[in-house]
Amino acid sequence: xxxxxxxxxxxxxxxxxxxxxxxxxxxxxxxxxxxxxxxxxxxxxxxxxxxxxxxxxxxxxxxxxxxxxxxxxxxxxxxxxxxxxxxxxxxxxxxxxxxxxxxxxxxxxxxxxxxxxxxxxxx
Ligand SMILES: Nc1ncnc2c1ncn2[C@@H]1O[C@H](COP(=O)(O)OP(=O)(O)OP(=O)(O)O)[C@@H](O)[C@H]1O
Numbered sequence: 001x002x003x004x005x006x007x008x009x010x011x012x013x014x015x016x017x018x019x020x021x022x023x024x025x026x027x028x029x030x031x032x033x034x035x036x037x038x039x040x041x042x043x044x045x046x047x048x049x050x051x052x053x054x055x056x057x058x059x060x061x062x063x064x065x066x067x068x069x070x071x072x073x074x075x076x077x078x079x080x081x082x083x084x085x086x087x088x089x090x091x092x093x094x095x096x097x098x099x100x101x102x103x104x105x106x107x108x109x110x111x112x113x114x115x116x117x118x119x120x121x122x123x
Pocket of ligand 1: 083086089
């Protein structure tokens with residue numbers, strides 16, 4: 001099916017995957033958080049999480065990766081539009097980085113609340 005621009009719908013997915021691969025290749029932080037997510041999923045299977053625990057972990061992990069992707073898009077936009085030093089560029093990049101930090105802290109808190117009691121039972 002074609003959209004308003006006459007492009008086939010699936011082309012958008014190809015661009016989205018290209019975006020994911022591009023960010024994966026260029027951003028160390030995105031690779032680090034992706035590996036952390038994989039580790040969390042492996043440990044989740046080992047500890048037999050409940051459906052509700054998987055839902056919470058999925059949201060927490062998803063939020064970190066999504067915020068990394070948006071942060072990268074914002075960084076690249078600023079580098080493209082304002083490569084030289086500017087206080088507003090600094091503010092925008094710092095705010096975007098702050099979003100990643102908040103999502104990472106929330107993910108760690110969710111992880112600790114779910115995993116710590118289970119690990120305590122095993123020990
Ligand atoms: N054009 C700019 N003007 C002012 N300050 C900037 C500018 N570019 C970057 N900065 C400052 O430097 C910090 C780091 O920016 P940078 O673009 O290197 O991002 P980063 O966090 O190192 O991400 P990455 O590792 O993906 O490059 C920003 O958070 C901001 O405080």
